Amino acid sequence: MSWRKDQGRAERGYHHGNLKEALLQAALDLISKKGPAGFTFADAARMAGVSPAAPYRHFRDRDELIASIAQRGFEQFESLLTQAWDDGRPDTVTAFERVGKAYLAFAREEPAFYSAMFESGLPVDSNPTLMAASERAFAIIRAAAERLAALAPPGMPRPPAMMMALHIWSMSHGVASLFGRGDAARRKLPMSPEDLLEAEVLIYLRGLGFPTERRPGAAPTDEKPSGDRSGPWGKAK
Amino acid sequence: MSWRKDQGRAERGYHHGNLKEALLQAALDLISKKGPAGFTFADAARMAGVSPAAPYRHFRDRDELIASIAQRGFEQFESLLTQAWDDGRPDTVTAFERVGKAYLAFAREEPAFYSAMFESGLPVDSNPTLMAASERAFAIIRAAAERLAALAPPGMPRPPAMMMALHIWSMSHGVASLFGRGDAARRKLPMSPEDLLEAEVLIYLRGLGFPTERRPGAAPTDEKPSGDRSGPWGKAK
DNA sequence: CAGCTCATGTGAACGGCTTTTACATGAGCC
């Protein structure tokens, strides 16, 4: 936070000094308030205290600004997922669930990033660096799926990790985009999005033959659980 | 198709005669081409051959037009799902899978409807009739889940049908919105969205204790399958 | 058929947005 000029209204000369950052920040504010459609290039400029033409020195057009935000979003997303996955500690299933929760937390706490990344209608394949960032984020989920697949019970055919990763991603995105954000598209739920997704993933993993009873402790040993008889939907009302 | 005037350019008097329909149709065309954000009220008017102010005789504003489209979308969606479900014939699991395929087919073949329904950023709860239409569509999925839950194997605790319905919905929406449409947000897949979703749902159902081997025939008897050893991911590459 | 009425369409206008162009400023470098 060592900006040379305080953001916005502070007296500043002809040159802003940090316009690109200020515009990205303003856009994030605006998008989180009014969605990516409601966000306006001119508004961001106004919020940064510059003329409507100034942003064009830093972004080819409005779409490029949104793409920049999506790019940063994927980077933060990747970092968050990496941290949640924590290389599968303390055990694979626990870490996997933590990734699911992190996914929802990101969608809820960074709605502007999430919208820019998944709901802005930008053609993903038009921007190679954007697609690369997106794939790096997905790679975390895929790596986690790989580890999970590796310890599939020997009796069953091993599921393809890529498919598992896509399944998990679609569940997470489905829950996040239908029920995840408080403001828009609110629909009544009998349980929290987090619990809904957790149950969904646990049932899915059980369908693949994984033991999904409550994990006993922190140790990666997959033992029989104690007397906790609650299934994956223990928290449903 | 008994429109009094042929659509569009045909010589017509001061009054269009079918403007509301023509506008909805034009909007569908435009949205399917350029997304709900790219769609323009003025464009729709132009396409219908009227002045930019004319649409305001039929819709309070642009959002109301989009809401109208979403409304119709939910109605068509409900009808399509009802037809696919076919009251659970020939057997519950087969019918259930048909519903999943119908979901994806709708998202792919009616991208304009789908966008208006789920990606337009309209506040769903602001419009009661819209929300009602949305709930009627969801009710089909819920009814199917109810039937499925009813025949859960006796050994296991019965899953709440509402939760199952939400899970299925989130899977379907997740797959549809991440991988479903050809144009936008294309990501490489090792299998078709349909196969991806089918495998996902089958694994999930198996996690609930349902027998999900290949169904033997049309009879609703749930017998042991023949020698088909393919799991739910038989089609993955 | 005459006349009235009201739904439906028009034209002009306002303000806002995006984007471009010519011009202004001043930060950093020689």
Added chain:
DNA sequence: GGCTCATGTAAAAGCCGTTCACATGAGCTG
């Protein structure tokens, strides 16, 4: 000290959404 170029501004064109006063004519009433 002076040059240069990135970065800002002002003005303008073209589009859009929306509103308002006004025009038209379809359909009813008698």
